[in-house]
Amino acid sequence: MMFTRTSATALPLAAALAFSVAPASAADFDLSLTNDSVKGQVNFFDSRSDLQLGAGYTYHEGRRHLVNADFHAQGRTALGNLPTTAGIGFRGLVWDQSQADGGAVGLGGFATINLPTVPGLSFTGSAHYAPSILSFGDSDDLTNIEARVNYRVIRNAEIFAGYRYINTDLENVRGDINLDEGVLVGMKIFF
Template sequence: MNVSKLFLAASTALPLIAGSTIALASDVSLRISDDSVHSQVNVTPNGSNIDLGAGYMYHEGSRHIVNLDLHAKGQTAVGNLPTTAGVGIQATGFDDDSVDGGAVGVGGFARLNIPSVPGLSFEGALHYAPSILSFGDADDLTRVRAQANYRVIQNADVFVGYHYLNADLEGHSDVTLDKGLFAGMKLIF
């Protein structure tokens, strides 16, 4: 699969998903670190347990990273903590000066709410794509995110966290596409 086709598909899907947020909205987030900025739109069709998402990250030095997400989402509990969890796939494509590629990672996310501190929650996500689900220069891909959220008003969160995105490349080398601490906000519709 050509990486430029993935970017074309993502650049087409992101405005369509963002435009549909009026009828189906879930959330829009912006995450900023010293080296990168990432925007993400997630929607859940009315009456559905499916979560759709699209994101774009610009990393300093002309690195572009896109993601398309599809997760089954539901409510559960971890211990006695109310939790929203999702299991599914995240397609990630990257384009840099010297390498480009992508992968379809399998994994999920969880958000644990802390009832004793209203508004506080902890969130984590992990997606991994082995060689068979990777293309271009990527031989496998790992994406990890951990963050703490605080709901400042009914429809807005602020958060801080850590993100790690790494691709092993053909030829036994690897490239860390993004890593480090970030801060951001999420608007919930």
């Protein structure tokens, strides 16, 4: 697919619209940076809810735009004796750059593990995978993995560091693209 002016402005516009209405009903907002990208993510419900809905926008150096929408069933559980919030569901991701665009709906989930012996410290991991049947445009499949170490600095804010990897194989071409990859740092604000 070829890059069009309409699609280049539509993705950032859709993300801006989602973020402009989000604070009225959001549970948290996080902002993360890698060496080549910046991502904003809003989640609409807190960890006590049975569902989690989220939306995010990533700008990657080189005019690459990624927009994600998340839908997960979530609940509280324990991993060993460690309190854990886990979710299973879907992450839809659409990407656009100068010569190609595509997207996918990945199946997967997330977990946040708290360490009671170190108040404020937690670990979060998420993984979503979309095979060819759930991919469209120039994407033939999509893998999205993220791992973080979080520290709650104050009651309604935490800082984190971790690693993000988003990769897609290209349809009708040998090869793949790392849509976003690298060590990340960021902060999360709870409402």
